[in-house]
Amino acid sequence: MSDAPEGLRRTAPRADNQDPALFGQTPWQTVGPFFHYGLPWKGGADLVGASGIGARPDLFPAEHDVLHLAPPRGPVTGEVVALVGTVFDGEGKPVPDAMIEIWGANAAGRYHGEADTRTGIPLDPGFIGFGRAAVDARGGFRFLTLRPGRVPLAPGDDRRQAPHLAVGVFGRGLIKRLATRLYFADSEGNGDDPVLALVPEARRRTLLAPRIAEEPPTYRFDIVLCGDGETVFFDL
Amino acid sequence: MSDATPRPRGEPGQPPSLFPPYRSTVLRSPREPLVRIPPTLTELTGPAGTWDALMGPAIADLTRHGRGPGVALGQRIVVTGRVLDEDARPVPDTVVEIWQANAAGRYIHRGDQWNAPLDPNFTGTGRVVTDGGGRYRFTTIRPGAYPWGNHRNAWRPAHIHLSLLGPAFATRLVTQLYFPDDPLIEIDPIANAVPMPYRNRLVARFDIDVTEPNHALGYVFDLVLRGRDATPWEA
Ligand SMILES: [Fe+3]
DSSP: OOSOTTTTOOSSOOOOTTOGGGGGGOOOOOOOOOOTTTSOOOOTTTTSOOOOOOOOGSSSSSGGOOOOOOOOOOOSSSSSEEEEEEETTTSOBBTTTTTEEEEOOTTTTSSSTTTTOOSSSOOOOOOOOEEEEEOTSSEEEEEHHHHHHHHOTTTTTEOOOEEEEEEEEEEOOOSOOEEEEEEEETOOOOOTTGGGGOOOOOGGGGGGEEETTTTTTTTEEEEEOOTOOOOEEOOO | OOOOBBSSOOOTTOOOOOTTTTTGGGSSSSSOEEOOOOHHHHHHHOOTOOOHHOOOOOOOOGGOOOOSSSOSSSSSEEEEEEOOOTTTOOSSSOEEEEOOOTTOOOOOOOOOOSSOOOOOOOEEEEEEOOOTTTTTEEEEEOOOOOESSSSTTTTEEEEEEEEOOOSSSGEEEEEEEEOOTTTTGGGHHHHHOOOOOGGGBBBEOOOTEEEEEEETTTEEEEEEEOOBBBOOOOO
16 A cells, blocks of 8 residues: 555666665775764673773763663673774874774673574673774774683684674775774684685784783784785684 | 575676775775675575564554654655565565665765755665565655765765665675666766666655555565575586
8 A cells, every 4th residue: 555646656676775686785884984973882892891892982972871881790700801092194194083893702602692692601791702992093002801812713713713803994985895804813723724825924013912911911902994004804 | 595605697687896986985996806706605695584683673654753853854755675586486584784875965964064965864774584475664754865975066866775684695785775766877987886777776766655645655666686506516
């Protein structure tokens, strides 16, 4: 049944989102410069505690802050680590309007989502493993999370990956997300990680975060979008 | 899980990272080739089923989400549609986040300082989770066009930013919705990063059957995520 009067309904096809002939992947578009009140929420970069890191409440009026702290979570199991870094552009300048997302397994090496069906490995009810942070005015970010356990390569392929986090980079001027990975430079398993093995040897260091401080163990992962020392980005 | 492997890359409808007419891409897009990796368990998984614990409750009506009891100004609209995979199967349990300018084309963001009015009753952000049929629905205000500094007399077409995060890291999507018959689309560098005819995938359709009598105009906008097949790891 239609609300349009008889005889007035448009029937000619028009090229838009609903055209069957155009059906296919929705194209990416940039997050633009104004994502700060729509995407990063307070606490989004703290995957293990209750701090408010990750948001930029300085960029919009307090009365409009609808992105509240996430509900309290239970305690987590594992070693808390901090991840810090700066996003740089092709001239080596910090990028002040980027956003970082991380996705990682729990300390036992299990992903929280429903897609990881390996029931023999414990879930950590207090730990989801997804985080989001807007960078600060100097391009810097900081996450608190758990050191992830090792996970198998793929369903049906038990080769183990070294501990790592999937990292997504978004921002003004980034039409599409850039996907990379953070590995812990001092970790076991990096030498035979099947994904690192696909990266040209001279560029692997861009994915290996050095340990720069203790309590909590802190790893530095700078992200260079373009040019000298460009971070390795993946075609997933 | 075994059918969650994204399809081969190289989808022709996707924009490049480097598109010089959108000037900010020039120093922010990689020059080295992307390193192709087969999806591993890491990319095949994602934080589905955790949204409330992660982000808090849904915000589906942006017209009544200001601090006071007031209602946002502007043309009230419903934006609804489905999230699908490339085989047109619905993708449930995907979080759809949106943010947008108000009816005058102004964001509440401190970085947005052009002299259009702010609306105290409009924040311009929302989020919902798709239902079992992959459906989402927002009530909001039709955003205005706004100027930006990319080139002389540059105006963004009216648009709503959308972010989708579902069961897999590999199927993440951030995009923008445009409105039909907007003359700014064809001269907008960001929209033009997407080649024709695929750019039209970003144009919502006005739908009289979604339109609510005496309340709001209706627009339909489906989102298609990267598909799934059973391509195994082949290193
Ligand atoms: Fe915008």
